[in-house]
Amino acid sequence: MNRPMRDQTYSFVEAEQVIGRGDDKKVILGMLLASSSTDGEHAQRDKMLPVISIVGMGGMGKTTLAKLVFNDPQVEECFEMRLWVCVSDVFDIKDIIEKILKSAINKEIPKLEMEQLQGQLQKEIGDKKYLLVLDDVWNEIREKWLELRDLLKIGRKGSKIMVTTRSRDVAKIMGTFPPHELQGLSEEKSWELFKKMAFNEEAQQNPQLLKVGKEIAKKCGKLPLAIRTVGSLLYGLWSPLKNCFAYCSLFPKNTGLKKEILKELWMAEGFIIPEIDENQSLDEAAEDYFQTLLQRGFFQDIRKDEWGAITYCKMHDLMHDLAQEVAGVKFKLANLAESKLNGKILHLSFGHHLSSLWKIPTGMLDLKLLRTFLLPEQIMEERLSDQSLFSKSICQQLIRRFSCLRVLDLHNLKLKSLPSSIGKLIHLRFLDLSETLIEELPDSITDLQNLQTLHLNFFLLRTLPENIRKLVNLRCLDVDICTKLTHMPSGLAGLTSLNRLPSFIVSYDHSAKLWNKPKSSAKLSDLKELNNLRGDLCIKIHRDLKKNPIEEASEANLSNKQGLTELCIGFFKDECVDNVCNHDEAVLEGLKPHFNLRTLIIRRYYGQKLPSWARRGDLCSNLPNLVQITLVDCKCQQVPVFSQLRFLKDLSMCSMDNVEYMEDGVCDNSSPSSKSQGMQTLFFPSLEVLDLSYMKNLKGWWKGVEAIVSTNDSESKSSSELVGACQQYDHHQLSMQFCNLSKLSILNCPELKFLPNSPKVEVLTVRGTNKRLSVLKMETTLSTTTASCSVSGRAELKLKELTTDNVEDQLMSLPKQCLHQLSSLTVLWDEKLVSTKSLGEAFATLSYSLRSLEFINCGNLRSISQGLEHLTALEKLTFRYCAMLDLSVNEQPTASGEGDEMMPWKAFETNLRSLEFSSLDKMVGLPSGLQHLTNLRYLLLSGFDEWREIPEWISCLSSLEDLNLYYFRRLAYLPESLRNLTSLNNLTIAGCPRLTKRCRRPNGLDCPKFQHVPLVVVKDAPDLVSSTRIVEEYLASLYLSL
Incomplete structure (x- = not known):
């Protein structure tokens, strides 16, 4: 059963605050206080514990009623011990017993095994008459309840259990009395409760307010929780x-x-x-x-x-x-069919997508005082052609008719230009032009001197108005993904009200390549007075190799911008000449951020050394609050000592070709201040995510440790040499590990042979790595008493998801305890894998744990008929871009001739829920063995240009809810049996040119086949011809965001 998460409940309640539950309380008390002779038919027959169940929908007040009964004086007198347990999340017997014990002795329970817990339970509640409340139970597995019930049969005669649940099935499984089904409050009691919660004495004298309140109370559906919540929320809302x-x-x-x-x-x-x-x-x-x-x-x-x-x-x-x-009438969410609108409307939005053919409704023309025009449901259309552009004249009409607008939302409209009349909206404070096709804004936009927010983020925008400095009230200038924007106008320094500036572009390059480049553009020093900036700021710097802008960089005054939490600094222009290094070092030196900074991203920095504020141990004292660090395509030979940053959770490094070791030695792990005080800083105390990608020369974390590992791996080294190497480092250095790392990704690091131990990794991606690399255990540690290497003890590993390009070796190298927990395996770009037969032993170990298996871009994979039969718990199976794999032919015919039974589809019939086949070039049809998958919910088929039909037996997939067909060039019709897929909720057809017309509602020839399906999406493939120019321009300018 799907269920919402809820907070843990407790037993206290103020009885005087509960309205309308007196009769229900009497009924429950009657059952609780009854003698054993009336403990219910089932309890008498089976000598069970009497169980009273309260059933009702969410918000009906089940928990509140249970609290009322639990705290009643008669109940206190009747039961020697009263225990309250909120079950809610998972019906875990051990967890429930621990909660019972905690309730019984009113203190935390130490971690005990189940046998010990059972003994403790006997000690605390054995031979005592108790009342146990199990609140919010969802478990519908009878065996689990019976197991718990047997453990609880230790109380004195007359002990009882009270259960609250939303499910009648739960009540039937657990209850020995007929369930008490809680009903909604009467209209009278609903209003009494609402009035008590919503209005003070003064408000209750207002007839109009009471009238509105009664209407709102009715809308709460007689649910006490809704009435209480809404009522208390309204208290003081006026x-x-x-x-x-x-x-x-x-x-x-x-x-x-x-x-x-x-x-x-x-x-x-x-x-x-x-x-x-x-x-x-x-x-x-x-x-x-x-x-x-x-x-x-x-x-x-x-x-x-x-x-x-x-x-x-x-x-x-x-x-x-x-x-x-x-x-009331001042706010209106309109639909496209509405032609009449109340003339008092001030704030208008449309709850549907506006197409390029949209015209202003007649009724809207009378809204002379309209302040708001919102398009919350506007989406970006895929097709971009001149015929589908949004009319500029409609935009002009909006501006002319509604001169009082404060909010104008035009986002995602296919608008190529903005009328110059926009400057006449002198009251405008919010303007959203994001995701439009506008390349240049009219100068008149700078007349909007009340404008506070200007959203422009779309990659076609090439320039900003010269006089943007006139927008003195501007608080947000959003040009976040404007990758064609090569410069910003001068004068931004005067916009001191700015607090959101996600992107700031500085261009010292005056070449003709920069479109519409003015003589004067924004400089780093323009940031000096913008001390109200908060959130994220990305500074994109076009290098000028003839200048040394260190003075200007320091004038940016980033160290005074305490509201900035994320800073990205990127350098652009690819010429690799000698003075690039000096240029970048000078600039970055002057851009020291405030110590409040949480995220630091540096891209394409070509300096050989880091600025003084980020070197080695200084980073910790200058930026102690960093939580995320990303370094991409930087040429420095050393990186800061990240391991002493107390709050660092996410570290990502990519294309750092000059880095061989992350740290010189473990001695780097102490800052100067901690050294002087004799303290040792923890090694990455908070790190949760580590991503090392395309580090072609990275060999290890510490140079010396890597040398020891290399010595130990070499059979030619003598034991004396090994001991000598080990003596260089103490036990502490070699035993350090990533104590909280849960996600680790290592891509294309061919020289990397050693990383510290990562015992808590749950998500691991390993591709293009050295075969000697071990990431889930530390191969060697140094004894505290001898100078010899020994194999370390292995902590309990927690690996749940694995992505690899060498699945056979990777699974063989993992400890077996990992395989027992692994729930997701993705095989990506594995050119060695030809057949899954070699994985049979590992798959047998994974039989109960693996839920998701994906084969992606495995170009040599030909056979999967052996090995997969072990994976009976599999819920998701994906095959994508495996050019040699053909699942539609018989691999090895059996005696009965049913060849594709060799692919063990029958093994998946119970648990498999999701199946994908994408771009399998040799596959010419669906395997008939799929007919066994009667519990399949999701099926995606993509990239089968030569297929002409979907088999009629697809109706055997009786539980199918979501069917997706992409890129079938020759598929001309849907199977008739589609009508029989009565569980189907979603049907998506895209890129199927012969099928599209037949499936267009309402008159397509195939429409009757899926008329029972609630959501059907039929669309062409993206219009590649019309969108080519935009895509090319985006790709050509992508370097700006790197």
Whole structure:
């Protein structure tokens, strides 16, 4: 059963706050306090523990009712011991017993084995009359319940268990009494509860407010939780928060809301009022508003970034209904069919995609005071042709008709140019032109002196207006992915209100190659006064090899920008001449960031040495809060000592050809300050992700340790030489390991032979590495008492996902305990693999653990008929770009002639849920053995140009929910039996030219075959001809983002 996560519950409740559950309480008390003679038919017959179950949908108040009963004085008197356990997540018997013991003795339980726990349980509750509440149970496996029940049959006669659950099946499995099904509150009690939660005494004197409140209470569906939540949220909402909440009604239900965009919109509408007494900024006030609404429960399904900051959220459907009630007539989420609109509307959004043929509805023309034009559902279309461009005249009409606009959203419209009349929208504060086709903005845009937010991120934009400095109120200038933008205009230094500038481009190159390059453009020194910048900043520097801009770089004053959390510095221009090194070193030296920085990314730095603020041990004292570091295509020979950064979680290095060792020796792990105090810094105490890619000369982490490993591996070395090598380093140096590393990726590092031990790695990617490299154990350690090498003890390994280009050797080298836990295996670019027969032994070990298996770009793989039969727990199987693999022919016919039974499809019939075949050149049809996969839910077939049909037996896949057909050039029709796939929810057809017309709704010839399918997507392949120019320009300019 799918179930939502919930917090752990507890037994306390204020009885006077509970309304409308008196009768239910009496019924449950009657069952609890009854004598053993009335403990239920099943309990009497089987001498079971009496179990009372409370059943009801989420939010109905099951837990609250259980709390009421649990804390009733009669229950306290009747039971010697009362125990409360929230089961919720997983019905794990050991975990439940531990929680019971914790509830019994009111303190934490030490980690014990099950046998010890059973003894402890007998000690604490044996021969005692107890009441045990198991709250929020989801387990429908009867055997698990019976096992737990038997362990609990140790109490004195009269002990009882009370269970709350949403499932009648759970109640049937566990209960000995008929389940008590909890119903919703009456309309009278619903209103009584809502009024109590939502209104203070003053508000209850307002008839209009009470009228709205009654309507809202009805919408809560008689659910106590909904009534309580909504009521408490509304308490005090009649304030500036009201408009912010109402504004969310402009977004369709289930739409993801980006927090920063939402705040920008609120600010643009004038809804945010900073606290003057606290010297609060507009952005800080907007953040407070958001957090207040979040804490009141208006938002859910939040998504956070790597730092824990909220980035996205959603609104529950009920909350959305409430927002619409609060919004009244001033806010309108319209659909395309609406021609009549209320003349009082101030804020308008369209809940559907606007095509290039869209015209302004007649009713909209009367909205003279319109302030908001939003397109929350606008998506980028694949086809880019002149016939499908959005009309510039419509854009002109929007500007002319609605001069009071504060928010204008044109994102994802196929708009090639912006009318110069845009400058007449003098009230405009928010303008979104992202993902459009605009290459150049009109100069008149700089007349928008109230503009606060300008989103321009799309890779076709080539230039910004010269007079952008006139936008003095600009708070956000978003040109994040404008890879064609080669420079920025001078004057940005005057935009001191800016707090979001994701990309800043500095060009000292005045060559003709730079499109529309002015004589004067932005310099690094323009950043000097922009001390309100926060979040991320990417500085892209076009080198000028005739200058040494160290003075200008230092004037950027990055060390004073405490709001910056992410800094990316990239250098561009490829000429490899002598003074590139000096140029880059001078610039980077002056760009020392504030110590609050959390992410540092440096790309294409050609200096041989790092700046003073990042050298060796100095990085820890200058940037102690770094959480993520990325270095790409840098020429320095040494890298900082990363291992002493206390908060570093993510380290990525790519194409660092001059680096041979990460550190000279373990002695680097102590900063000067810690050395002086005799302290030893932990080795990467927080590192969770490590990515080393295309480091062609990297040999090891520490030079000396690699030498010891090399000595130990060489049979020609004498024992005295080995001991001598080991004596150079103490035990501490060689025993250090990545204590928290969970994700490790090593790609194309052919010389790398040694890495510190990584016992907690769960996700491992290894490709193009030295065969002597061991990443999940440390081959040699030094004894603390002798100067000899010995094999280290192995910690419990946790590997769950493995990606490799040498699957046979990799699986053979892994400890067997790894294979027992491995749930995902991806074989990628493995040219050695010809048959899976050689993997049979490893696959047999993986039989119970492996859930996902993928073969991708295995060009020599020909046979998979042997070995895979062991993988009976497999849920996902993928074959992609395996040119020699043919699953449609008989590999070795059996006596019965059923050849493709050699591919063990029957072994997968119980658990396989997802199957993909993509671009298997030799495969000419679906294997008939697939008919066994009656539990398959997802099937993707792609890149079979010569196939002319899908077999009629596809209807045997009776559980199929999602069918995807991509790039079948000759496929002309769908099978008739598609009608029989009654579970099918999604059908996607793309790049199938002969099939497309037959499947176009409503009149396509094949439409009756899938009329029962709720979601059908039929589309051509991307229009490569019309989009070629854009793709070429994007690729040509991609170097700007490297």
